[in-house]
Structures are given as structure tokens and as C-alpha cells.
Amino acid sequence: MSRPGVAVIQFPGSNCERETARALESAGLSATIIRWNEGARLISSCHACVLPGGFSFQDRIRAGAVAAKEPVMEAVAAMADSGRPVLGICNGAQILVESGLVPGWAPGSVEAALAANDIPGRSGYLSGWAFVRVAEGASRSPWLAEAPGGAIPLPFAHAEGRFEFAQGTSLDHLISRGTPGLLYCRRDGSPALGFPANPNGSSFSLAGILNPGGNVLAMMPHPERAAMLWQVPPALGGSWGGLRRASRRLDVPGPGAALFLSLATFLGAGS
């Protein structure tokens, strides 16, 4: 049986497509990098798709705004509507937000934004490692079903990663629609309570948000850069840091692999 195919969409300015494809392949899936203008036909034959990180269209207007209006996104929206899994990482998350696929409360309208980082005493880009945990109810998502319960360390690297909603949007409102996907937390899994555990000032410590169906996930941290254990910094705290120091092997899955392995199971390619 051939391995289920996942499309990784390459926009002009995408720059994480190769490692994203590699992470999918490591999970037993078949990944194909597809150019944005190669047509919807190629994408619609895939079982899932990933919008990788980068700076699509130079972040013109707003990060993700131009890519969201490209014809290829109609095919992505069709995929999402049919319940197939769609993941946006970093700039890919910005594109999903700008296209209205997440939070997707009223399909087609833009109901969230990824705003400039709000960090005390500093502006611009910030990179580092953060801990996230799966929000309650979010394991319904094909991307998160097999993610472990505790704190998951993932690297982040962005200048605009703060999830924002219309003024007055309450956490209850989000929860009732199944929006929270991943939450920034401290290394013991307890709530982030602001910087640095929440590295960008994101509303409600949101690191990733889902559509109501749970099949579309937009997240700012980069699971593909933590797909293997060796990618974890050797001095990182928490249980994953301990595993990293105890094993130097280069073939052990890392904390970010959970997303791709969840997808593989969902698509019936799990080992």
C-alpha cells in the first residue's frame, strides 16, 4: 500500500518546506512540496496539507495576507471543508488566519489576527524554545490526538505571533467553539502567566488554534524543528530535556513528532 500523500505548499518566500516534508516522511507519510501556482488539482488529490513557515510574499500588507488570497487557498479551503487535516505552522498559521479557515466560526470571514509580539522592553523578532500543552478538548484534532499530556517543548521564531480576537471575546466564547488547540505553559505544565513562558503576549496564552471541526490547526511554534530528539537543546529543562541528556541517539523522535504521528494514525499510516 502506498503511503498517504500530504501536500506541503510552497509559496514565494516560504522557507520551511523541506524540513516540514522531512518531518512528515519520518512519521511514515509521503510528503510532496507543491508550488503555489501548480494548481488546485495536485493538492486536492492529497489526504492532508501543511502550510509551512517563512515569509510568503514578503509579508506584504500583513503576514499571510497575500497568500490567503491566492487561488490555491480555495483548494485548501475545500480540503478543510471536507474534513481533511490542514496544518499551518508560523507563517502558515498567519495564512490560515488571514484566509478565515481558523477560528472558522463564520466560514470565510477573518475573525482573528496574529499581531506583533508584545514583550516587555523589546520589539521585533524573537526566537527561542517554549513549552505548550494540548488544550482541553483539542485532542479531537487529527493533529493532536496522540500528543502527550504534559508540557511539550517546541522552538518558536517570529515577530508577529500574538493571537488576537475582537475586543470582548471571552475565553468561554473560544472554548465553547473548540478554538483553543495549544496553550503556552511552564515547563511543569502549569499556566504560562505571561512572558517568558508566553513568548509573545498571545491572548489566553494561545500557541495554536483550531476550527470548530478540529481538522484545521494554526500554530506559531515549529513542530518540524523538534521532530527528532537531537533537535532539543541539551540544557533544556523538563522531562524532554532530561531525555535529551540521557540519549544522544540521532534516530529517536522528538517532542514535535507527536503532531505528525497523530496525522499518520488518523490517515491509517501509523506503525
Next chain:
Amino acid sequence: MEGLRAALEKSIASRGLSLTPDEALKVASWVGRMPTPVELHLFDTMWSEHCSYKSSRRLLSVLPTNSPDVTLGPGEDAGAFRFAEHAGKCWDVVVAHESHNHPSQVLPVEGAATGVGGIVRDVYCMGATVTGVMDMLRFGDPLGPAGSRVRSIARGVVNGIWQYGNALGVPNQGGDTCFHPGYDDNCLVNVVAMGVVESSRLVHSRVPEAAHGEPYVLVLVGKPTDSTGFGGATFASADLDEGGLRAVQVADPFLKRVVSIANAAALDFLFESGASFGFKDLGAGGIACVSSEMAAAGGMGVELFLDEVPTAVEGLPPEVIACSETQERYGLAVPERLAARILAIYNEDYEMPKLHPGAGAALIGRFVDDPVYRVWCRGTEAACAPVEAITRGIHHERPWREAPITAPGMPSREFSPAQDISRMALSLSGCSRKPLFSYYDCEVQGIALFRPGEADASVSLPVPGCMAGLAVSGAGNPWIGELDPFLGGASAVAEAVRNVVAVGATPLAATDCLNYGSPEVPEVMWQFRRGLEGISEACKAFGFTGGPLPIVSGNVSFYNQTPAGRAIPPSPVVAVFGRISDASKAVDISLKEPGNLLVLFGPRRGELGGSLYAREFCGGSGGPPPGFRPAEEREMAGEILEWISAGRARACHDISEGGMALAALEMILADSDAGGCGIELSCSCDAIALCAENAGYLVEVRPGDLPPQMPGFASVIGTVTGDGSLSGPGWRLEVSLLRPAWADRLASVVWREE
């Protein structure tokens, strides 16, 4: 003749050229008439110090450039060495090293950004995938009389580096940063790029042999040509003044990303076609240089049609179209029969003209057997010269005069370990570089094993699926260079080698960037010669694979001084690249477990000249700087590599600025999140023992892993504790109290205005 000379002098003055009248006369004699503007600007660029190495070329021959690992030494855009075999394929690492000092001083963001942009092109055009960049930065004193400008330059440079590199998607591998008042008026921004290529797909920067048999054309790829960077190479080859703003190029990392992806597709197509081809980036001298150099290197001539060059604005004079240094461009020499498909890859598949008006690929010239360089513009001949004359080069014999410095001896002073170590840790040399690295994307491509700051060298796994790690580190200590220019060169190599060795990687190749004042000053020329001798000596000592450590690429940067004539300290900067065949064995600097032993390699010596201790506490007086002892260095490095390969070293850190004290402290501080480990020193703790910066390493070892017979240069000097502090007989430093200030110091000084 007199009339011609007068006309040339007038032309030189009105065009702001740096050609001398004698050099211009030489041009006139080669073309047999008054040179055209295109010819004058072309030779002005080709004979600039930046391009011609006219003051340095002959001296550079003292550097070793070959070893069994080298596949391409200096001479093309980048150098290359054998790196790994994986899945039946051989892989080379391609490296290049350059300075962008003058542009960064006048326009820091653009200068540093185009520094990254330029150096990655040098690696891309060898057919490689770029897997890393790093910058070695030298700024003035941010707290001194020029502090406000220095801080603004430092912030701008960091912004330029991240804005370019992060968008391009090339992981930053760190580099180093020094603050020294000698750079108040002339910062240094040295940049290194590295990449990997299948050995059989290394592309050369010349029109291939096959062009003698079938028609070959020159395809220009990338951004439309404008007037930016016109005169850039000349600007980089003169004393720095603020008049050079127009010579700084404008960077576009977005377009570069698209061009790079399209280039990869074009190269795939060309390799599949079986045709041979040439590929070269456009840097100094723009279209004029790329076309003449590709032709000359292939023993051919070229006919260039400037009207075919896509331009961003109408009506640019031919010399600007030919010589401007517009960024994000490449030249491809391909068979004419394949040109249409090549153009389609850029213009249709990747829609470049839609993404950026005027961008894309265009056929702008053809290679000819007649070795003449001929440029056409609006129906007239804008240049016609023998190709060989253009690339033949020029040489100046520069006089030199010794100017040794007698280092003042160290005054006696009471050393109080805890207090003095804290102060060194909070100095601009000792504090954490994380505030700077946190702007950089070090993890894009998913290949980072050790990020900047985690280990002595950054380590990546650049070949997908292959276990071989590429370690890289850059070094150059201006405080040693100013006391002894020979040791400045030798210690730059030695320090970078130690950093690579300390992660467990075998040094395979090096690059250098030689930053000095004016070569027209005999004392500076002496510093330059001594620096080269130092690098050369050290490279000969550090061969690990049969032969010396080869310098495979590099750059000379002269005229780093103010109009008033004050030169920077002699600043040779060296980057060393190493391989650890099984990267799972690589070690970082963070302490692992209480109960382990701390072993010192390299007995401490009373050579505190140029040391952080002497600078912080003795007004800079520390006697002579640490000597270079090739045999001992080589032996220690070999032993460290063996210990790491045998799994004996749990952590390893080389001893550099701040001596053993800061090395030990950094091993504790690196254990940032995991927490808890400390060090208790059992050795004597005087200033020499703790602060001397002569060559050495600290290694964490499990008690049972100590070899039965320790080498003579190694001794156990302490234990790893679980109390998170640094202590010795009668003193204790609570590292947790120091940590916040240490982590924040650089941000609080450099980014204080934000």
C-alpha cells in the same frame, strides 16, 4: 600624450574614480584610445583593492591552501572541502568569508544585510544549498565617548543580519562579538556562509570548455538592475567617509529566496540535460565583472548587450548598467539551445516578473572565441578591450616598517575571586550573547544540533539523513592583535580550532578575513605581514588529516580607519570548519551531573597581556600576551578529540577570554533550564590560575572514566556539585544571583534606547 593624461585626470575627478592617472594611462594603452566610461568604471572596480588584492596578493601566498580534504581552494567565489559520504553520494562543504565593514558603518542595517546577501550568493553559485551564516562583529565602546553612535550601529547591524537571514531561511550559526574603542569609527562586520553540495554537482564560475564547440549565452537572473551600489568596491577600498552612502547596496531577502528556489530548479534541469554550464554571482563590479571574469576563466571573449538588461528605471547610463552592484543577481553561462527553458523556469514557473517588477531572467550576452570584451548599448560600442587585460590584475609593492609594542608589566593587585569573577562576567566581553542571538533564526532547516552559545562551536547536520556534524566557529582577539600582530593571527586560528575541537569535531578547513588599516602606511603593512605569518604558522600546526589546516577562502579588508588616519587594531578574523563523523558524540559546554570531575587541560601561565582581567583591573597592563605553542596545542587538541570520541567527556569548554574562571562559570550558566550543577575548584585560586587566557580546556568527566594515566598537561582541578555555585578554597560565588544581570547585560547596554 599630455592631452590624454589631462583628459583622464578630468574623467577620474568628475567620476569619483579611485584609479590613479598612471593606472588610467595603462587602460588607455590597452584599448589604444581614450577609454570609454564603461571601461574606466570597469577597470576602476577590477583594480580596486577590494577586487584586485593589489597590495596583498603576493603576501597571501604564505598561507597554506591545500590538504587532502580540499576540493576547491581560493580563487573562485568560495572554497570547498570533502565532508561526508552518505547513501552512495559524496558531499562537499562550500565556504566563503567576507567583510562588509564600510557599508555597515555608514548604513548599518543595509550594510549588514547585504553582507549576508552577498556571502550566501558566493556559496549558492557553487551549486550548494546554504546551510548556515555567521557574523564576526567588532564594535566600538558602547559606553565610551562615541557610545550613542556605536550602540545605534550595533543595533542596526543585528537588525540587518536577522532581517535578511531569517527571511532567507538560512540558520544563523552565531559568530562572535567584541567591543573595543579601536572600532569606534570603523566597525567590522565579517560574514561567513557555508553550504553543502554533492561533489559531482559543484559548479564553477566560468564558461565551460564546451562553449568552444557550441553557442553559449549569458543569462542574467534576479533583480532588475538599478543604480544602487554603483562604485561599491571602490568605496570599500578607500578611507571611510560618509560620502559613500550611494555605494551601499539595497537588500531583498524575499527575492533572494525565490531566486534561490528557482536556481535550484534551473540547476536540476541543467544537470539532467547533461550540458556543462557556468554559474557565478554578481558582486563587486556587477554585470561587467561577472561577464568578463566568466569569459576570461574559460579562455573566451564575450559580447554583452546592455539594452537587454532589465532595469528598474529608464535611462541609466551604460556604465551604471554595466557596473552597479544591484543585489540578488546571478549570471548563468548555458548552451543557447537550453536558454528558452531556463528563462521559463524563472519567468513562468516561479513568476518572478509578477513578484517584483522587472525581476526574472534575461539573455544579455553571448560568449565568443575571440578573447575580446565587447559591450553594446543603444547601437554603439560602449567598451572593447582584451578580456585578459581586464582580469590580468595589478600589483603594488607596499613598504613596511616594524612597529613592535612593549607590553607594560602587570601591577601587583589583590585578587578576590568571587568579586572579580562577577565583574568580569558582567563586562561587555563576559556577558551573555543571547540577547543578540535571540534575534536570529538558528533553527530553520531543522539541522541545528548545537545552537550558538550552547557549545564552543555551532554544530549542524547539513546533509539530510547523514550523521556527520559540521562544526563551525569564528575568532579573532583584537586585544592580542594590538599587542602582537603575529599572535593576533596565530591566536585567531588557535581559538577557532579549540572551539571546533571542544565539541569533538576534527578541523578540516579554515577561512580568513584580514581587517587592517591603510596598506599605504608602512607600520600597518608590517602588522598585516605579521598577521599572515601568524595564521600561516598556526595552520601548519593544526593539520589533522595529513597536511596543514588549509585556508580555502577569504578576503582582505584594508583602509579600516577614520579620515584622521587612526587605524583599527590589527584584526585578522578566522573561521574554522570541522567534522564530527558521528554527531551523536558531540558535546556541549553545559554541566551534566554532580559528582563528576573537572579536568584542566593546559597548565596556566603568567601571560595576562590583553586578558580580560588585565583590562578590567590593571588598566590594560598585563605583560606579554599568551604565547603560541604549536606542539602543545596540537597535542592537547588530539587528546580532547580522543576523549570525546571515547565518550569520556560529558562537557567540554575551551579557555579563552576571562580564563578558567569564566570558562567554569559559563559551564554552570549554560545549564540554564535544567539547573542545579555547580563547580567546586580544589586548585589554587590566584589571578593567574583563574584568569590567564593561554590555551586550554575544561572537561567534565565521570570519576570512573578518568584514564589510568593522565597526559602531562592535564590535571583534575575540581568537582561538579549540585549547589549551582562556583567556589574554591575560602570563596563562593552564587551564580543564581549573578545570572539575571549576566543574561541581560548586553540588552541593557546596547538596546537601552529601545
